[in-house]
Amino acid sequence: MIHEPLTLFCYADLSGQVRGKGFPTRLLDKRLKSGIGWTPTNLMFTALGTIAPSPWGPHGDLTLMPDPATKVEVDFEDGAPAERFFLCDVTQTDGSPWDCCPRTALKTAVEDLRRETGIVLRTTFEHEFVYSGAETRPGDMYGLGAIRRHGAFGETFLAALHAAGLEVDSYLPEFGSGQFEVTLPPVEALAACDQAVILKEIARATAHRLGHRVTFAPRVTPDGLGSGVHIHFSLWTEDGEPISFDPERPFGVSDKAGSFLAGVIRHMPALCAFTAPTAISYLRLKPKTWTGVWSNLGYHDREAGIRICPVFGPHKKTARQFNFEYRAADATANPYLQLATIIQAGLSGLRDGLATPQPTSGVDPETLDEAERNARGIRRLPSSADEALAALEADTAAGSFLTPALTEAYLANKRAELDLTREWSPEELCNRYAAVY
Numbered sequence: 396m397i398h399e400p401l402t403l404f405c406y407a408d409l410s411g412q413v414r415g416k417g418f419p420t421r422l423l424d425k426r427l428k429s430g431i432g433w434t435p436t437n438l439m440f441t442a443l444g445t446i447a448p449s450p451w452g453p454h455g456d457l458t459l460m461p462d463p464a465t466k467v468e469v470d471f472e473d474g475a476p477a478e479r480f481f482l483c484d485v486t487q488t489d490g491s492p493w494d495c496c497p498r499t500a501l502k503t504a505v506e507d508l509r510r511e512t513g514i515v516l517r518t519t520f521e522h523e524f525v526y527s528g529a530e531t532r533p534g535d536m537y538g539l540g541a542i543r544r545h546g547a548f549g550e551t552f553l554a555a556l557h558a559a560g561l562e563v564d565s566y567l568p569e570f571g572s573g574q575f576e577v578t579l580p581p582v583e584a585l586a587a588c589d590q591a592v593i594l595k596e597i598a599r600a601t602a603h604r605l606g607h608r609v610t611f612a613p614r615v616t617p618d619g620l621g622s623g624v625h626i627h628f629s630l631w632t633e634d635g636e637p638i639s640f641d642p643e644r645p646f647g648v649s650d651k652a653g654s655f656l657a658g659v660i661r662h663m664p665a666l667c668a669f670t671a672p673t674a675i676s677y678l679r680l681k682p683k684t685w686t687g688v689w690s691n692l693g694y695h696d697r698e699a700g701i702r703i704c705p706v707f708g709p710h711k712k713t714a715r716q717f718n719f720e721y722r723a724a725d726a727t728a729n730p731y732l733q734l735a736t737i738i739q740a741g742l743s744g745l746r747d748g749l750a751t752p753q754p755t756s757g758v759d760p761e762t763l764d765e766a767e768r769n770a771r772g773i774r775r776l777p778s779s780a781d782e783a784l785a786a787l788e789a790d791t792a793a794g795s796f797l798t799p800a801l802t803e804a805y806l807a808n809k810r811a812e813l814d815l816t817r818e819w820s821p822e823e824l825c826n827r828y829a830a831v832y
Contacts, residue, residue, distance in 0.1 A: 403480040404431050404459040407497060407592050409808045410442035411729045412831075415459055420479060430458040433485060438495055439808055442673070442727065442831050447811030450804060457493055459483040465589050469558045469597065471551070471604050478559075478600050482589050494798040498588075501731040504738040504796075505584050512745055514638070514651065515631045516738055519564075519581040520591045520730065523622035524598060525615050525829075528607035529573035541568035545575070552577075552601040559597055561590055571620035581627060581718070584738065588730040591624075595726065611726035612828040613671075613679040617821035621679030623686060623725050626670075626733065627704065629718040630655060640717035646694050646703055646754050647717060653751025656692055656701060656719060658744020659737055660752050660772060663690040663700055663723070664786035665793035667777050669736045670724040672809055674780050674816040675828045680723060682761060687722030691773045694756040697722070700776060703754060723776055726832055732797070732805070739796035780813050 402423055405415030416431045435451035461481035470477040485496040492499050508514050530544035542549055545568075553563050556577075564578045577598075579590055595611055602609045613621045629639045630652050641649035648656070659666070671680055680686050685697040693699025700723055706716040724733055753771050760773050768774070777783040784806065787793055794802055816824060 398476065401476065401479065402426075404461050404483050405480050406459060406483045406485055407729050407731060408438060408440060409497065409729055409732070409805055410440075410812070411592075411726065412440070412442055413592060413596055414440065415480070415483065427461060427463060430460040430483070430486070433457040433459045435495070438485075438804055439811075441808060441812040441815070443812055443815050443827065445811065445815065447808040450800070450807075456488050458486045458488055458490070460486045460490065462589075464586075465593070467559045467593055467597075469555050469600070471555065471600070473604055475604060478555075478597065480596075482592060495801045495804055497729050497731040497735075497801075498585075500797050500801060501585060501588060501735040501738075504735040504742070508738055508742050509633065511742065512651075513633055514655075514745075515633055516584050516628055516734075517581040517631055518584055518587045518626060518628040518734065519579050520587065521576060521578050521623075521625040521627070522591070522594060522598075522611065522726070523569055523574060523576045523624070524595075524609045524611045524726075525571060525573045525622060526575060526602060526607065526609050527573065528602065528605055529575075531572045535568055535572070536570045538568055545573075546605070548601060548605055548607075549575075551605070552598060555597045555601055556594060559593055561594060561597075569620075571615075571622070574620065574622060581629065584734050588734055591730045610829045610832055612825070612832040613673075613675050613725040613727060614825050615829045616825055617678060621684070621686065621725070623679065623722065624728070624730075624733075626721040626724055626737065627718050628721070628737070637714040637717065639719070640714040642713075644751070646756075647713070648692075648703065648751050648754070650751070651745065652719070654744045654747075654749045655741035656744070657749035657752050657772075658742065658747070659701065659721070659740045660690045660692060661744065661749070662740040662790055662793045664774060664776055664783070665790035666736050666740060667723055667783040668780075668787035668809070669732045669805075670721070670728055671783065672780060673727040673828070674813060674819075675824045676725050676727055677777070677779050678821060678824065679725060680776070680778070688776050688778075689760040689773055690776055691760050691771070692719075692752040692754045694754045696755060696757075698759060699755065727828065736793070736796045740793065743792060780809070784809060784813075
């Protein structure tokens with residue numbers, strides 16, 4: 396059967412869904428220079444298949460302009476078409492930046508941080524997902540048998556990631572039934588988000604070729620364990636020297652890292668509108684579930700909103716390993732907006748010279764009295780998507796982390812999606828989002 400190789404130019408929209416346009420691969424050289432046409436209102440697609448009220452309506456034109464560094468071409472050698480795509484910035488037709496492009500928002504945040512402070516963020520995402528082809532049994536968490544019983548998926552997935560230019564740091568069976576986790580080494584922010592998008596698409600492509608599917612949804616059942624996205628980050632100089640660690644300071648948190656973390660924690664309730672943005676996010680974000688429901692800095696604590704992570708091996712490697720983990724996040728979000736708003740929040744803390752938050756160690760913030768929590772700046776994070784959006788609207792500083800046009804479009808998009816879900820039972824929420832993500 397004849398075929399014409401196909402390449403797609405794509406971007407991750409406000410819901411983290413990867414959308415774009417394709418063309419014959421023989422035209423790639425031309426398209427790398429010209430891009431491909433796009434429409435502003437396409438940004439207003441919700442994850443659930445509707446179009447939110449659009450400020451652009453039927454008007455306007457844009458361009459999906461590819462970044463050659465994001466090229467993916469993976470032939471699974473199964474006779475099916477290869478995965479061929481590039482990730483793109485959404486630009487004006489003259490090539491100038493579009494003020495509602497999520498990838499451009501991250502570029503802006505990265506450059507703001509570098510220009511004002513000389514600091515570069517290195518980051519990576521822990522990805523959790525459920526694979527429908529896993530033959531599960533009770534007690535499979537971290538089990539050798541769980542890898543054996545999910546068949547060819549793991550090795551095929553890792554081989555496909557390698558072919559796409561992504562190097563895997565770890566791969567393991569997680570706590571949930573049929574749940575697995577994959578991590579990559581830390582890189583600079585833009586590359587980390589590009590890799591996050593590529594990794595999820597390669598996981599879906601691998602499962603599809605094996606007659607199954609994966610889902611990165613925060614819940615697949617109302618009462619089961621959830622899948623999150625844990626965002627690890629550390630601060631570095633432009634010359635590649637680590638600056639998050641200071642052995643002379645409490646818990647090893649340097650002065651600059653402390654100010655950055657204080658800014659993130661100050662705005663964390665509003666950040667949840669970007670990092671955990673959907674109704675199903677809050678089926679997962681519950682107390683006592685290792686998900687992070689407080690705006691606190693915790694020492695080696697998986698209940699904390701931000702965890703000071705452990706380091707391993709000789710002490711001389713401590714500074715290069717030392718990092719923090721933002722835990723109130725999941726894959727229903729756009730990774731570029733997750734990281735852009737975290738960076739802008741941290742930069743605000745550096746601008747204001749905020750003091751390092753007092754970390755909790757071996758104590759649950761819920762057990763502290765309200766006065767002590769207030770003194771430490773610890774607040775309960777939103778318990779619903781409505782509360783998260785309200786927190787964003789109430790936090791005028793956080794409302795300026797993105798361009799006004801992008802913030803307005805984002806709020807309209809999320810409200811429209813949330814309105815669709817209001818009458819759904821927890822079971823329907825899980826079923827719908829498991830299918831979408």
